[in-house]
Amino acid sequence: MSTRGSTSGVVANGNGDSAADDGKDAGLASEGAREMFKRLTDRPADLLRFATAGSVDDGKSTLIGRLLYDSKQVFSDQLAHVEEASQRRGQDFLDLSLLTDGLRAEREQGITIDVAYRYFATAQRRFIIADTPGHEQYTRNMVTGASTADLAIVLVDARKGMVAQSKRHAFISALLGIPHVVVCVNKMDLVDFDEAVFAAIVEDFDRFAARLELPDVTFIPISALLGDNVVDRSDAMPWYQGPPLLYHLEHVHIASDRNLIDVRFPVQWVIRPPSTSVADYRAYAGQVAGGVLRPGDEVLVLPSGQHTTIAAIDTLDGPVQEAFPPMSVALRLADDIDVSRGSTIVRPHNQPTVANKLECLVCWMSEQALSPGRRYLVKQTTRTVMLGAADVRYRIDVETLHRDETARTLELNDLGRVHLELSSPLVFDSYRRNRLTGSLIILDEATNETVAAGVILDTEVEEPGGEPKHERSPNVRWQGSRMTRARRWTSLGHGGATLWFTGLPGAGKSTIAAAVEERLIEARQPAFLLDGDNLRHGLNGDLGFDDQARSENVRRTAHVARLLAESGTVALVSLVSPFAADRQAAAALHSADDLEFIEIFVDAPLALCEERDPKGLYARARSGELAGLTGIGSPYEAPSTPDLVLGTCDETVEREVERVLELLAARGLIAG
Numbered sequence: 001m002s003t004r005g006s007t008s009g010v011v012a013n014g015n016g017d018s019a020a021d022d023g024k025d026a027g028l029a030s031e032g033a034r035e036m037f038k039r040l041t042d043r044p045a046d047l048l049r050f051a052t053a054g055s056v057d058d059g060k061s062t063l064i065g066r067l068l069y070d071s072k073q074v075f076s077d078q079l080a081h082v083e084e085a086s087q088r089r090g091q092d093f094l095d096l097s098l099l100t101d102g103l104r105a106e107r108e109q110g111i112t113i114d115v116a117y118r119y120f121a122t123a124q125r126r127f128i129i130a131d132t133p134g135h136e137q138y139t140r141n142m143v144t145g146a147s148t149a150d151l152a153i154v155l156v157d158a159r160k161g162m163v164a165q166s167k168r169h170a171f172i173s174a175l176l177g178i179p180h181v182v183v184c185v186n187k188m189d190l191v192d193f194d195e196a197v198f199a200a201i202v203e204d205f206d207r208f209a210a211r212l213e214l215p216d217v218t219f220i221p222i223s224a225l226l227g228d229n230v231v232d233r234s235d236a237m238p239w240y241q242g243p244p245l246l247y248h249l250e251h252v253h254i255a256s257d258r259n260l261i262d263v264r265f266p267v268q269w270v271i272r273p274p275s276t277s278v279a280d281y282r283a284y285a286g287q288v289a290g291g292v293l294r295p296g297d298e299v300l301v302l303p304s305g306q307h308t309t310i311a312a313i314d315t316l317d318g319p320v321q322e323a324f325p326p327m328s329v330a331l332r333l334a335d336d337i338d339v340s341r342g343s344t345i346v347r348p349h350n351q352p353t354v355a356n357k358l359e360c361l362v363c364w365m366s367e368q369a370l371s372p373g374r375r376y377l378v379k380q381t382t383r384t385v386m387l388g389a390a391d392v393r394y395r396i397d398v399e400t401l402h403r404d405e406t407a408r409t410l411e412l413n414d415l416g417r418v419h420l421e422l423s424s425p426l427v428f429d430s431y432r433r434n435r436l437t438g439s440l441i442i443l444d445e446a447t448n449e450t451v452a453a454g455v456i457l458d459t460e461v462e463e464p465g466g467e468p469k470h471e472r473s474p475n476v477r478w479q480g481s482r483m484t485r486a487r488r489w490t491s492l493g494h495g496g497a498t499l500w501f502t503g504l505p506g507a508g509k510s511t512i513a514a515a516v517e518e519r520l521i522e523a524r525q526p527a528f529l530l531d532g533d534n535l536r537h538g539l540n541g542d543l544g545f546d547d548q549a550r551s552e553n554v555r556r557t558a559h560v561a562r563l564l565a566e567s568g569t570v571a572l573v574s575l576v577s578p579f580a581a582d583r584q585a586a587a588a589l590h591s592a593d594d595l596e597f598i599e600i601f602v603d604a605p606l607a608l609c610e611e612r613d614p615k616g617l618y619a620r621a622r623s624g625e626l627a628g629l630t631g632i633g634s635p636y637e638a639p640s641t642p643d644l645v646l647g648t649c650d651e652t653v654e655r656e657v658e659r660v661l662e663l664l665a666a667r668g669l670i671a672g
Contacts, residue, residue: 048254051130051146051178053169054155059186063155063224064131067246068120070231124250143172143363143453147439150254151180153245158191158221162204164399170205171398174212174623175361175415175455177435180252182218184245188237189223195239210613211401211622220245258325262429263291263299264352264437265345266381271330283314283330284339286382289436290429291347293323293331300348301339302427307348308335325436342383344427344437352429352437356385356422359393359457360440361624364410366451368444370418371409376451378422380440386423387442393417396624403624410452417624418454431455457625489568494525496565497669498558498590499660501574502583502639503602504631505617506609507647509574512602515657517572525670527570530561545628551582558586565595570669578630580637596669600660601642606631 052060118129132146146152152173156166173181183205191197198221209217220229221240228234229244243251268286293299297310312332313323323329331345339345346352364370376387395407395416403417410416431438442452489495499516501509510531520527532553536543540556543549554577564571577583583599590597609631610618620626621633628634644663646656664670 046124046254047126047128048151048249048252049128049130049149050151050153050249051132051149052153052155053132053146053173054186055157055160055163055165058155058157059224060153060155061131063153063184063186063222063230063245064118064129066224066227066230067129068118070227071120071122071246122246122250127249143176143365146172146176146178147453149176149178151182151249151252152178153182153184155184155186156201156205158185158187158197158201161201162208166205167208168398170209170214171212171401171623172363172415174209174214175625177431177455179254180216180218181214182220182245182248184224185219185221186224188221188228189226193221193228193234193236195237198240211619213616213619213623213625218242218248220248259290259434260292260324261290262350262352262434263293263297263345263347264289264429264434265293265331266383266427266437267339267341267343267345268382270340281332282336283332284343284345285328285330287328287436288323288325289381290325290434291350293329293345294321298348299333299345300351301337302344302346302351303354303425304338304343306335306337306339308333308337310334342381344381344383346427352427352434354425354427356388356425358420358422358426358428359627360418360420360454361396361457362410362416362418362442362452362454364412364414364416364452366444366449367412368451369409369411370452375445377443377445378420378426378440379443380426380428381437383426384443385426386445387420388423389421391419391421393419393627394624401622401624415624417457417627420454428456430457457627485566492526492568494568495596495669496526496568496570497596497598497664497667498561498565498571498573498586499598499600499664500561500577500583500586501572501600501602502577502642503604503647504606504609504636505576505629506612506614507602507604508612508653509576509602511653512646512656512660513572513574515653516660519657519661520570520670523670525570526568527572528564529572529574530557530564532557532575535560545634547579547634550576550578553577554579554582554586558589561586562589562593562595565590566593570664576630576636578634578636580639583639596667598644598663598667599639599642600644600646601639602647603638603645604647 052064054060118131120127120129130146130149132144152169154166154169154173156162170181183202185198185201188194188198198219202219205217205219220242221234221237222229222245223234223236224230228236229240231244231246233244234240242248265288266286267284269284271281271283271285273281293310293313295310295312298307299310300307310331311334313320314330314332315323315327320329323331333339344352368374370390370392372390376390377384378387392407392409393416394403394405395410395414396403398415407414407416410418426440427437428440429437438456440454440456441450442454443449444451499513501513503509510529510533513529513531517527517529535553535557539560540553543553554575557573557575561571561573577586587597587599613619617626617629618632621629630636644659646659661670
């Protein structure tokens with residue numbers, strides 16, 4: 001029995017020495033354990049958590065076994081047991097998958113069922129590996145193993161290419177917001193290390209991943225069984241110029257993945273020692289979920305809303321001057337206020353959402369389907385509340401990314417979007433903003449079984465029946481001045497107008513409007529671009545994305561544009577504004593004040609907009625993460641009689657800008 005990359009008959013211990021050479025029998029295991037402990041504790045504090053995923057028999061367990069074996073991380077007694085098991089199964093090679101397939105059922109079937117965790121370290125970094133199952137029926141286990149991962153390794157069999165489970169695990173990696181994904185095309189030895197096979201799989205994966213949001217994807221051709229490109233570079237694939245897998249794992253940058261801006265500290269425990277010598281000591285223990293905390297910082301306790309400052313930060317090694325993720329610390333506060341388990345300490349001017357209604361994507365993990373007749377608990381960070389109602393919006397087919405909006409429940413391994421109403425509020429962020437405060441689990445109250453895991457979406461839940469918006473506040477009147485419009489425009493030498501660019505997301509509205517703005521400014525005509533995204537950073541930042549909020553978004557923007565036009569500025573509005581009635585209301589607002597309103601329809605087809613997808617919105621909508629995107633989950637009412645139509649031909653941006661300027665000249669708004 002032999003394995004490539006090792007010396008026959010040599011059993012590696014913690015030092016990488018030969019058990020036959022050192023001749024120590026009784027103390028071998030304990031010495032190996034001590035040496036391994038020393039190596040682990042001597043390593044840098046940098047820790048990478050990664051999960052493996054892929055279809056059945058893609059070689060996930062073998063890959064992890066190869067990583068452990070070739071990096072000298074296997075105890076001699078473990079290796080001896082694997083050798084014995086391999087021989088007993090009639091294999092003429094060392095089956096390294098047995099290092100992680102620990103359950104009897106796993107070894108009998110040759111598959112992974114439960115999530116297997118392994119730990120190892122190199123000179124550059126420490127690692128925690130989660131070996132997740134490949135079977136579709138164990139999707140819940142894959143979600144569990146990948147939920148805390150910094151990186152996901154998706155294995156693809158070079159002979160089979162992209163299969164349903166490859167897509168499923170890529171989708172789950174995007175759903176869980178895993179920052180880094182490595183696609184390992186395994187079993188390259190079985191396709192004669194053919195570069196064309198590897199390139200075809202890369203192309204297929206890229207085509208599918210374009211519909212998701214995977215910010216960092218790396219492709220590596222490997223043979224886990226033989227060790228090619230796992231720890232050492234392969235001589236059999238000289239056409240591959242990238243690093244081997246272990247080198248990539250050692251050097252992938254993860255420090256910037258943590259949220260060091262938004263201070264989030266969920267309180268897990270109140271520390272009050274019984275000793276009389278420290279009778280006045282009170283601290284609040286927990287793990288920092290985001291931001292940086294320092295003594296003297298002003299903080300706010302949610303959901304109570306009480307203000308105080310941090311007096312000191314304690315650890316097991318004594319006080320520290322700052323705490324950041326993922327440190328576990330105890331905070332001493334300057335004031336004696338009501339803080340208990342489930343409270344969250346934040347910055348006063350950077351607060352999360354506090355609400356008892358939220359939208360989340362859920363993976364159902366129980367064999368009993370979601371039922372309105374059962375009582376459930378929701379646990380998020382350190383807070384647990386009763387679930388009042390769960391409304392399934394749709395179920396997601398992760399192979400096609402199709403949304404089944406007829407679904408009314410979720411069954412084992414189903415993924416779907418659910419609206420939750422809780423008995424009391426939670427303190428949370430969207431999962432995209434903070435993976436710790438943006439995740440939750442659902443428990444069966446009767447059995448305490450974890451029945452589901454969910455990620456909170458970055459969409460606001462609008463309250464039905466809200467107060468209607470009025471065009472003006474009561475008891476006020478317009479404050480006029482001696483500077484009339486005629487006097488102002490005469491003094492300036494030009495008038496104002498509003499150009500309203502409408503169209504689907506990604507149609508090119510902002511690109512064209514920005515270019516028009518630049519040309520007008522160069523011609524000494526004051527102009528200002530009111531971009532829809534920019535307005536949502538301030539003026540419209542409190543609005544959601546339902547139909548009522550979209551109408552209010554248009555209403556506010558129209559009033560701002562009217563004021564700019566009144567001032568003699570050409571207001572360039574770039575706004576999807578999907579509903580014809582809202583655009584007509586904006587036009588009527590200008591018409592009532594005798595101001596020019598020009599509606600410009602950027603008529604790019606949906607397929608082209610989705611292909612461009614400059615902000616990744618369509619990918620998120622197709623994955624079910626972003627609801628109500630115009631063109632996908634919400635309709636767009638194209639203008640029936642716009643003043644100008646752009647985007648229907650293969651014209652350059654420059655030519656479309658010229659068409660806009662020609663229209664302005666024809667209307668007498670600028671010189672010809």
